[in-house]
Amino acid sequence: MNPITYLLSKSNAFVATTLLMMFLTACSTNTNDSVSANVTLPPTENLKLRLLTEDELAFLRDAKRLRWFNLTKEKVLNQLAHRDAQQVKKYVIDMMATISAAGFQEGQDSASNIKDSILEPLSTTADSTSIPLNTDAPGYNKRKIIKPAILDKFKRTPGPINLQRYVHERDGIPTFANSPVAIRIEDLVAGQVEIAFVGVPLALGSGWRDSQHAPTVLRGMYGLGGYDIAGGVDPTLILNIADFGNIATAYLSTELNIEHIRKQIGEMVKAGTVPFIVGGDHSIMYSTVAAMADNYGKENISVIQLDAHYNGALGLDHYYSDKQSVSRLLQDGLVQAENLVQIGLRGPSQDKEALEWLRSQGVKYHTMVEIETSGWDYVVNSTMKQATGVGKSFISFDMSVLDPAYAHGAGRPVPGGISTLQARSLVRRLCAETEVVGFEMLDIAPYLDLSYKTALTANYIMHACLTGIAMRKVGLTQPDYLDPLALSE
Amino acid sequence: MNLIKCSSVALAISLSISFVQVLAKDLDELKIKVSTTPSIAGKVPENIDSATPGLMPTKPLEDIPDDIMDIINTLPKAKSDFIKSGKSSGVLKKDILFDLISSASTDETEEYVDTIMSIYDQMEFKKGRDIEAIELNKSSPNFNSWRLKRPQSMNPDREPGPISLGRYIGGGRSGIPTFANAPVALTPEDLIAGEVDVAILGAPLDMGSGWRDAIHGPRAMRMLRRGTGGTDVSTLINPSSVLNIVDYGNVAIDQLSTERSVQEVRKMVREIAETGAIPIIIGGDHSLEYPNVAAMADVYGKGKVAVVHFDAHLDTGRGRVHLLSHGQPIYRLMKEAHVRPEDFIQVGLRAHYSKSYYEWEKEIGMKYHTMAEVERRGWDAVMERVIKEATENTDYLYVSFDVDVLDPAFQPGTGTPVSAGLTMREAIPIVRRLCAETKLVGFDIVELAPALDSTYVSALNANSLMFACLTGIAMHKKGITEKGFISELSSDHAQDNYYGDNK
Numbered sequence: 001m002n003p004i005t006y007l008l009s010k011s012n013a014f015v016a017t018t019l020l021m022m023f024l025t026a027c028s029t030n031t032n033d034s035v036s037a038n039v040t041l042p043p044t045e046n047l048k049l050r051l052l053t054e055d056e057l058a059f060l061r062d063a064k065r066l067r068w069f070n071l072t073k074e075k076v077l078n079q080l081a082h083r084d085a086q087q088v089k090k091y092v093i094d095m096m097a098t099i100s101a102a103g104f105q106e107g108q109d110s111a112s113n114i115k116d117s118i119l120e121p122l123s124t125t126a127d128s129t130s131i132p133l134n135t136d137a138p139g140y141n142k143r144k145i146i147k148p149a150i151l152d153k154f155k156r157t158p159g160p161i162n163l164q165r166y167v168h169e170r171d172g173i174p175t176f177a178n179s180p181v182a183i184r185i186e187d188l189v190a191g192q193v194e195i196a197f198v199g200v201p202l203a204l205g206s207g208w209r210d211s212q213h214a215p216t217v218l219r220g221m222y223g224l225g226g227y228d229i230a231g232g233v234d235p236t237l238i239l240n241i242a243d244f245g246n247i248a249t250a251y252l253s254t255e256l257n258i259e260h261i262r263k264q265i266g267e268m269v270k271a272g273t274v275p276f277i278v279g280g281d282h283s284i285m286y287s288t289v290a291a292m293a294d295n296y297g298k299e300n301i302s303v304i305q306l307d308a309h310y311n312g313a314l315g316l317d318h319y320y321s322d323k324q325s326v327s328r329l330l331q332d333g334l335v336q337a338e339n340l341v342q343i344g345l346r347g348p349s350q351d352k353e354a355l356e357w358l359r360s361q362g363v364k365y366h367t368m369v370e371i372e373t374s375g376w377d378y379v380v381n382s383t384m385k386q387a388t389g390v391g392k393s394f395i396s397f398d399m400s401v402l403d404p405a406y407a408h409g410a411g412r413p414v415p416g417g418i419s420t421l422q423a424r425s426l427v428r429r430l431c432a433e434t435e436v437v438g439f440e441m442l443d444i445a446p447y448l449d450l451s452y453k454t455a456l457t458a459n460y461i462m463h464a465c466l467t468g469i470a471m472r473k474v475g476l477t478q479p480d481y482l483d484p485l486a487l488s489e
Numbered sequence: 490m491n492l493i494k495c496s497s498v499a500l501a502i503s504l505s506i507s508f509v510q511v512l513a514k515d516l517d518e519l520k521i522k523v524s525t526t527p528s529i530a531g532k533v534p535e536n537i538d539s540a541t542p543g544l545m546p547t548k549p550l551e552d553i554p555d556d557i558m559d560i561i562n563t564l565p566k567a568k569s570d571f572i573k574s575g576k577s578s579g580v581l582k583k584d585i586l587f588d589l590i591s592s593a594s595t596d597e598t599e600e601y602v603d604t605i606m607s608i609y610d611q612m613e614f615k616k617g618r619d620i621e622a623i624e625l626n627k628s629s630p631n632f633n634s635w636r637l638k639r640p641q642s643m644n645p646d647r648e649p650g651p652i653s654l655g656r657y658i659g660g661g662r663s664g665i666p667t668f669a670n671a672p673v674a675l676t677p678e679d680l681i682a683g684e685v686d687v688a689i690l691g692a693p694l695d696m697g698s699g700w701r702d703a704i705h706g707p708r709a710m711r712m713l714r715r716g717t718g719g720t721d722v723s724t725l726i727n728p729s730s731v732l733n734i735v736d737y738g739n740v741a742i743d744q745l746s747t748e749r750s751v752q753e754v755r756k757m758v759r760e761i762a763e764t765g766a767i768p769i770i771i772g773g774d775h776s777l778e779y780p781n782v783a784a785m786a787d788v789y790g791k792g793k794v795a796v797v798h799f800d801a802h803l804d805t806g807r808g809r810v811h812l813l814s815h816g817q818p819i820y821r822l823m824k825e826a827h828v829r830p831e832d833f834i835q836v837g838l839r840a841h842y843s844k845s846y847y848e849w850e851k852e853i854g855m856k857y858h859t860m861a862e863v864e865r866r867g868w869d870a871v872m873e874r875v876i877k878e879a880t881e882n883t884d885y886l887y888v889s890f891d892v893d894v895l896d897p898a899f900q901p902g903t904g905t906p907v908s909a910g911l912t913m914r915e916a917i918p919i920v921r922r923l924c925a926e927t928k929l930v931g932f933d934i935v936e937l938a939p940a941l942d943s944t945y946v947s948a949l950n951a952n953s954l955m956f957a958c959l960t961g962i963a964m965h966k967k968g969i970t971e972k973g974f975i976s977e978l979s980s981d982h983a984q985d986n987y988y989g990d991n992k
Contacts, residue, residue, distance in 0.1 A: 069643070082645060094640030104632040116791070118533060120783075120825050121812055126636065126752035130622035137810045138544055139579060140614035150604050153585045204745060208940060209701035251698055252747060252811045255623045317629045318745045447700060447940050 048080050051089040059096050143248045144260045158190035160242040175243040177224035182242040188271040194239050196273035199246035204254045205281030205322045207412035210445035215278045217446040223459030228467035232483025235466035254283045254320045261287035269295040279442035282311055282322035285396050288440050292394050293334045302339045302390040307398035308414040309349050337362040339390055341383050344401035347414035368416055380426050393434040399444045409454030411443040420457050424464040431468025433477055439465050521851050528829040530792025536853050537824055541808040542846035547575045550583055557587045568602045580605045636741040636753045649678035651735045667736035669717035674735040680764040686732040688766045691739035692754050692773040696747045697815050699905035703774045706937035709948040710771055716952030721960040725976040731963035747776045747813050755780035762788040772935030778818035778889045785887050785931050786827035795832035795883040800891040801907035802840045830854045834878050837894035840907045872919045879927055886927040891936045902947025904938045917957045924961025932958050
């Protein structure tokens with residue numbers, strides 16, 4: 001039996017594969033960075049691979065490049081077994097040509113977008129390094145310009161406006177926590193508002209895109225007001241809360257929103273409020289955390305991110321998206337890695353490289369595996385220790401951190417998450433025991449939940465933070481404080 | 490057959506008599522000039538930018554009361570000129586402005602005007618201050634990855650041709666969900682070798698302005714196997730036996746940019762059309778109409794293809810910050826002279842567009858048929874007219890079907906639904922007839938958003954519309970050209986002449 005038929009023979013394919021793998025693995029471990037000229041290949045391989053150049057052989061040994069095609073050496077060897085030398089050559093050349101076209105190619109943006117002497121401005125955008133906008137658009141910036149009070153037809157004294165006609169009105173015009181409305185920054189200042197809710201309806205996330213409707217849906221759902229048994233306070237009584245409406249968003253590009261959101265959140269901070277931001281997808285985190293860093297200094301804030309996703313993707317073609325808000329913040333120096341805590345990571349968006357990257361950056365991450373092994377209390381204590389050490393905290397809450405059983409209306413749901421109870425107790429403690437400077441509730445997709453459940457849960461989690469802030473205001477900041485009445489004697 | 494014709498004519502006549510009194514004679518409408526000379530194929534219509542629909546043009550302020558004029562004239566010239574020019578209207582309505590300054594001191598008046606001028610200055614694009622393009626990360630190792638194709642040499646060697654995914658000799662369903670349970674083709678060579686008549690392409694672009702989920706439109710239509718197979722009752726034709734149909738997979742999409750995505754769509758649709766196959770594109774949002782029809786112009790020539798646009802919306806938006814969105818494909822197609830305005834035929838319009846949109850369509854000579862026209866003339870008359878218009882100027886037709894043209898009762902699963910639309914019983918015959926009685930070169934179904942519909946209804950109706958078009962294409966291939974053809978066998982138990990209209 002000659003080596004080729006031996007290789008092709010089904011009964012021996014496993015043996016052949018194993019042998020070849022051992023050889024190739026041995027070769028690759030010896031030649032990590034440069035391709036060694038004196039690789040010795042087994043006779044079977046020599047026949048199959050005889051037409052390949054050193055570069056092409058190196059490609060076959062490069063686990064990283066093979067992974068780009070979802071291949072392993074084992075899978076490749078299986079492919080080689082069914083090809084002759086010519087076909088193997090073509091297989092390798094085609095893959096190498098494909099991967100070498102992945103990056104931007106010099107000159108790929110030089111094609112003309114004039115055809116038959118007519119301008120087709122979009123005809124080259126797939127190849128170019130920028131996406132053209134229509135600068136002739138009338139009112140190019142109109143959507144994000146704020147109308148000053150002086151131009152109001154009917155003048156009024158600044159301050160939040162209560163839209164309720166009756167003293168004890170529950171429904172009516174839906175606002176967050178049934179709170180009065182602040183239209184402009186002056187209203188927040190005049191009303192000495194402590195907590196300002198704001199919606200950021202931007203739905204360009206990588207999952208189901210319905211977070212643009214979350215602000216409206218949460219406004220229309222109860223659960224944000226009233227007494228909290230654990231904390232023993234009624235935050236809507238103790239705190240001065242307002243609904244600051246929505247921040248304008250451009251629905252076709254994440255990029256066009258980054259600066260405006262950052263500026264608006266910054267204005268809310270300067271007005272002395274703690275912004276409660278309701279997204280929107282997780283790309284918003286870049287702007288919100290940047291605004292916190294702008295105003296408080298990044299070294300003074302812990303960012304506590306509850307999320308199934310680490311959002312640290314690197315090297316993407318777009319600069320901003322939900323998948324890369326964390327990597328972008330770190331690269332732009334807007335958050336200190338050691339002050340960033342991620343809780344609830346799970347699912348395939350965190351691969352080995354992702355976790356290695358998080359670790360190399362010094363991000364404190366707690367995966368669901370850790371919660372399972374070390375216990376929830378351990379993660380809570382570790383997080384509280386970190387956060388109280390720094391003093392100020394910003395909480396970035398992605399709805400996906402909860403198990404879909406508790407909140408299936410999440411844009412990027414992943415099974416196996418934390419419970420509402422766990423989230424509520426951690427959030428309440430963070431908001432009571434540290435100085436919370438902002439809270440964001442991101443990536444809710446209301447249309448995925450025909451029930452009230454996701455919206456109610458989201459409001460209860462924000463209520464837990466309101467409770468914590470109210471507890472802090474009345475001096476209840478001792479670790480894991482629970483109101484005595486909450487427990488039987 | 491005759492009965493249908495007679496009754497529709499009678500209906501049309503009676504409707505026009507009874508409704509003639511309610512015809513509005515608005516003087517403004519009469520002022521619009523209607524172009525009588527046809528546009529030239531391949532040339533951008535001269536009046537295409539005559540107005541920006543939805544946006545009032547800046548006109549000098551009229552009817553300024555004397556007391557207000559006196560106040561304005563006390564301002565420095567630059568400021569008074571600014572107010573008189575009408576530019577302030579973009580910031581503040583003139584009535585509010587007059588109201589404010591009528592009771593203001595000189596200083597206050599000047600403050601008002603300064604504020605308005607400052608806002609006006611911020612509003613318009615200013616080079617250097619405002620971004621004029623969205624920069625991409627050129628250094629990304631995956632800059633082009635989203636649209637790189639997997640080399641075919643990575644698959645086991647095979648002869649070109651559609652890949653049948655079924656295992657059993659008895660046919661049936663393979664388990665792998667494909668459009669219309671069709672075999673799969675991956676390359677143009679597959680289309681040519683298989684003498685493919687129709688290639689169905691998924692295009693999951695998800696950038697609509699309403700509820701989003703058009704990304705899952707193709708998946709929903711593939712997974713719901715109902716509606717796409719078997720024999721059509723009206724014609725007793727089984728399109729799957731007459732036609733070579735394939736599922737051509739999905740086209741690559743950059744979900745963060747409509748602009749980048751549509752270029753890849755245009756290439757793929759062109760690739761299909763160049764083989765002679767009819768592309769059916771399953772969206773995805775309605776931005777896709779631009780690359781789909783531009784690809785038709787690439788293959789058949791600019792101005793050579795007419796488009797019937799089924800939609801609750803006009804989609805003629807222009808003058809927006811993004812050059813393309815699902816509200817602007819028609820303007821972009823005409824602006825680049827792919828389609829002449831008179832070859833655009835819109836059906837089912839009813840969303841709340843301002844009057845200026847219709848005025849602009851009238852001026853440039855587009856053909857539109859709103860639900861108001863259906864109310865006035867009856868569906869049969871409108872359908873006959875649309876079919877006539879679809880064939881009168883051009884040899885080729887493209888049909889773009891936005892599922893929101895249907896009433897939400899039939900199509901809850903769509904991103905920007907509008908009440909009071911077409912029924913399925915109205916939609917099916919017109920789609921079948923357009924696909925049968927014209928030289929159809931392409932068809933799309935867009936804006937299916939399955940997340941909005943927890944039932945099967947939206948996907949079933951979308952599949953049924955595709956089936957109606959496939960039936961029409963099959964009729965055309967078989968040489969059935971009779972207008973409104975309905976098989977004799979398929980009604981009246983085919984045994985007598987009860988209605989007295991048998992030929």
